[in-house]
Amino acid sequence: MHIITRNHKHLADRLVGRRKQFTKGCRIVLEALKNTQGTPSAQDIALQLKNSLSNQAPGLTTVYRSLELLARLGIVQVVTFRDGERRYELISPGEHFHHLICEQCGKTTRISACIIDGLAQSISTEYSFMVKSHVLELYGLCKQCNDSTNNAIPNLLVEVS
Numbered sequence: 001m002h003i004i005t006r007n008h009k010h011l012a013d014r015l016v017g018r019r020k021q022f023t024k025g026c027r028i029v030l031e032a033l034k035n036t037q038g039t040p041s042a043q044d045i046a047l048q049l050k051n052s053l054s055n056q057a058p059g060l061t062t063v064y065r066s067l068e069l070l071a072r073l074g075i076v077q078v079v080t081f082r083d084g085e086r087r088y089e090l091i092s093p094g095e096h097f098h099h100l101i102c103e104q105c106g107k108t109t110r111i112s113a114c115i116i117d118g119l120a121q122s123i124s125t126e127y128s129f130m131v132k133s134h135v136l137e138l139y140g141l142c143k144q145c146n147d148s149t150n151n152a153i154p155n156l157l158v159e160v161s
């Protein structure tokens, strides 16, 4: 469950303030992101806004740009699916998360800890390369999808034989 704090809003206002035309869009998108379960795509957010704001809702392009701007500002994390689809989730500045992404149903689960920090440090030393950030997502099948796949195989074999 995402929690939007007053800090988020203040920070967004402060950071976005210089580009006034984005302020409103970003605030609406932040609010929508807070109210959406899971890890929505720009399309999901745009659809949700259309349902709640009808004619007042920003278009898909504005939603997408707002999300990308919020991601650059560090208040939103981009979660990239294997097919390249970009999804978004609210984070606190400086936070980052890794995810287990189910390729069948699209369910994303946050991994509680950073599993690469130590490795990034040693690579940084070995290659004299200053690592500033990293992305790591794990793709596979969630328990539910894996169970139903396993159940489907025996049935298939029975039908074939």
Ligand SMILES: [Zn+2]
Residues within 6 Å of the ligand: 102, 103, 104, 105, 106, 107, 141, 142, 143, 144, 145, 146
């Ligand atoms: Zn699944």
Ligand SMILES: [Zn+2]
Residues within 6 Å of the ligand: 096, 097, 098, 114, 115, 116, 117, 134
């Ligand atoms: Zn990490």
